[in-house]
Amino acid sequence: MRCSITAERLGISNSVLKDLGKNSSKAQANALNRTIAGMRTDATRLIVPQSGLKRPQVFKSFTLIKASPRSASPSAQVIIRGAPVPIYQFSAKPTAPMTGKTRGGVSFRAGSGRAVYRHAFVGKMSSGHVGVFQRTSGRFMTSNPNRQAINEMFGPSVPQFAGKDTVEPVVLEKAQARFDTNFQQQVRRFLPNK
Template identity: 30%
Template sequence: MIVQKIEVTGIEDVEKRLGNLKSKAPLVVARAINRATTNAKKNMAKETSGKYFVSSGDVKKTITVTKATKSSLKAAVISNGTGIALSKFKVSPGTPVRYRGKNRSPKVYKAGVEKAGGVKPLDGDPKSFIAIMKSGHKGVFTRTSGRSLPIKQLYGPSVPQMIKNEKIMKAINDDANETLQKRIDAEIANLLRKG
């Protein structure tokens, strides 16, 4: 599980800037925090799918958001999940194993998790292969012994593990802080303009 917290502890500066409208400070801060959390969720998906062979939709499915309120000036963006089937990443070729005919199975399947690393051979003995289960699920499997059964599915990292990448976390944190400050300024300006 990876948790991105956005919290404001002192709102005295906001109260001072609001002057006679200082009672609105908690509302200003809560709105700004919630905008920052919306951006943090979006950036978790964008940054992770930019670095790894995973769709932003698969990343978003693991994320829940707890919003700030006037009485609780903190929010959290939480990604929770287990390892993702290797077949959800980049696997080449993507065709299931075949034993007969002229289009026989490849000698080696290749897979890649991180885009910068490209795809690498799935070596091992016994070798890995792609198969479609009776349920319709297509996965990358390997035998657990020299016999044809049992087999086990191979997995890549979980979404929280990918989000924990240092560069991804830095991008998310930097944008969340910048958004928070910009939204506080915008909310204050809006309230002062309305009077």
């Protein structure tokens, strides 16, 4: 998911840009860079309670491409990348690998509540990776043809959470207000009499 913003898109008047002169690009770039940093913070604050993921997991999914003050028409981008997140990272319980008969399944955080996969179990692979797994019907392990193969279970990705109606429009609306405030600060910085 990618969101690009430019000063023109956010509605800066040409007369203000002319008054700023050579400082125009610098003022735009500073305001845009503060705005995209705020967008990442706002999105993280909204995604964490909805997803059940920890803040650092969400925060590191964002990449900021900052605007350059040397550009004639500065632009900045917020890029959100991420693959489906393993169910284990959604506060799965039990947290320790299950051995023997796995009754009760695994619960994990889903929105404001918890969901349960009755036939899932927490397992630790020989590589040390811990995850929530489920046996597949019709497929068998190559190392032991008498046992069914297992698949790790995954939930939505961070970009999917970011694209929800409860996140994206709110972040974009706050970004507009934040840019206006930041740009006015830059105008006062470079044109103290305005």
